[in-house]
Amino acid sequence: MDVSEFLSQPLVARVATRGPEVRPVWFLWEDGAFWWLTGSYSRLERLLAEDARVALVVDTCDLAAGAVFSVTCRGEAEVVPLDRARAIRKLTRYLGPEDRWPARFSAPLDDPETSMVRFTPDRPPRLHDRSW
DSSP states (O other): OOHHHHHTSOOEEEEEETTTEEEEEEOEEETTEEEEEEOTTOSHHHHHHHOOEEEEEEEEEETTTTEEEEEEEEEEEEEEEOOHHHHHHHHHHHHOSGGGSOHHHHGGGGOTTOEEEEEEESSOOOOEEOOO
């Protein structure tokens, strides 16, 4: 499995900001960056304005299969305007077709306070295989 194949799965990333604050996010890996939604419902935009440095980890652990994979990255994140098409691609990964989404997931796309975070790692991500 390569890093793009691994990151194309609907996995949860954990993002750490200064503080430290750690939060789970649904993400999209696209154009060499991780993308996720943020808005007035989250303190993340304020935290990134104070210090844009973040660390991110995406990992899996299947004990029965003995498969452990991880990607860990560091760098700076920035809040950018909502890219609705990108946001829909991200949410579709996790929720399936848009017409089946619960309202709480589609409503933020119509909220003018909703933005996206673009996190471009300092180095290209590498997939670490610690399987046995």
